[in-house]
Amino acid sequence: MNNWFTISNVEHIDTPALAVYPERIQENIRILKTFAPDIALLRPHMKTNKSPQVAKMLIREGIALFKCATIAEAEMLAEAGAKDILLAYQPVGPKAERLATLTARYSQTIFSCLADNIATAKHISTVFERSAQKIRVYIDLNVGMNRTGIAPDAALELYKQLLALPGIIAYGLHAYDGHLRDVDLAARTQKCNEAFAAVEKLRDQIVQQTGNTPAIVAGGTPTFPIHAQRNGVACSPGTFIYWDKGYESILQEQPFLFAALVVTRVISLPAKDTICIDLGHKAIASENPLTNRVTFLNAPDLEPTGHSEEHMILKTPAGSTYQVGDVLYGVPYHICPTVALYDRTAIVTDNEVTDYWTTQARNRVITI
Structure with missing residues (x-):
């Protein structure tokens, strides 16, 4: 059975992507x-x-x-x-x-x-x-x-x-x-x-x-x-409106739901107990300490150890069997600047991407 966040047609979604529910x-x-x-x-x-x-x-x-x-x-x-x-x-x-x-x-x-x-x-x-x-x-x-x-x-x-x-x-x-x-x-x-x-x-x-x-x-x-x-x-x-890990950890009296996630893929297995994903600085807000920037709903034990423009390096638990192409669903620590990194969002309904919305006001100018 799918978790609420999994995307059944994720094979058609180029990553990194921002998914909105x-x-x-x-x-x-x-x-x-x-x-x-x-x-x-x-x-x-x-x-x-x-x-x-x-x-x-x-x-x-x-x-x-x-x-x-x-x-x-x-x-x-x-x-x-x-x-x-x-x-x-x-x-x-x-x-x-x-x-x-x-x-x-x-x-x-x-x-x-x-x-x-x-x-x-x-x-x-x-x-x-x-x-x-x-x-x-x-x-x-x-x-x-x-x-x-x-x-x-x-x-x-x-x-x-x-x-x-x-x-x-x-x-x-x-x-x-x-x-x-x-x-x-x-x-x-x-x-x-x-x-x-x-x-x-x-x-x-x-x-x-x-x-x-x-x-x-x-x-x-x-x-x-x-x-x-x-x-x-x-x-x-x-x-x-979208919620994030930062406020969930602080504002425990506010029961809002995560409604926007970053979707990313494993793109390399560079060393033992190490994977690389396509979630670089350009794909997630990076003002917070490295270990706080993202929490993966389907892989909470992954530990970020490095971050650059196009890549995030993660240490995996002993015995992990990650493969190139595996998909991860991440909750940003800070959603607001993360959204501004994406010109469009993938809209997920009943575990399927059915549409895309433009992040219209991420631009400094629309017409005026």
Whole structure:
């Protein structure tokens, strides 16, 4: 009997390949909705899947808000029919012009973006005023990750400055706390609440001093169940859609299913207890330690010992009988950048590849 992941017509699949299992995607969407008291406040991040087909699956399930990181992802979402899209990125340089072109083309879609300083906000305002448009802007808050954003206790003045800019609408606050990855949910919750307290304080100050109530978008996959319990706060999980080994090992309270795998073949037997497969750096995310990059569902005892552009070297257990051509099914430790390495995905239904989807938004540019 086949395991859920095996592909009956794998002999026709060139490797390395990315295999996607739509029935498991559908189940992950169902699980996602169980975490949210109000699905109207779910704003999934599309950086993981970059797929118009997945976007349409989410839309059919009542998801109305979306988040993305690139202009291409935003264009993909708009073309797929998304009605509210947050570009969770500060558009510096030509990105602002590209964003204005996008918003003009899809005028029935609500677009937003981020800003964390007045100089960039003025640039966005100028670009949009020039095109006779306005765009909603969320202030990007640094709540401890120290990657982007302004400290919440310094953001009130920036919000007031945004109110005076003609090309933008000062609309909300964005707080990404992706650094909070404690395995213990209680510890993660405590740290999340402590970080979010500064966001709540800033929101209250804005209400008191301007009369506006800013929208809030908070969290990623590790903290979205925590933020989902907050009244009126939108949350933005992304990895849930395909899931990966990294988050499965950390987020034990989230029962999502692996829905995307790398498929690879043994291509050489260079030495005793050693095999080589065609899963190089170009086929799987390689930012993590070598031993963590992939887990093979049908060969969990294989131990990676070397990795290069087109090859992965694996030590085999004593007595193994691997042959050239054997197929392995691997769960990436980090699925998001792995997906971006593939221009298309093999769609597996009932253990058979029946179609291919393009990973449309892996490109930096679609048409804009």
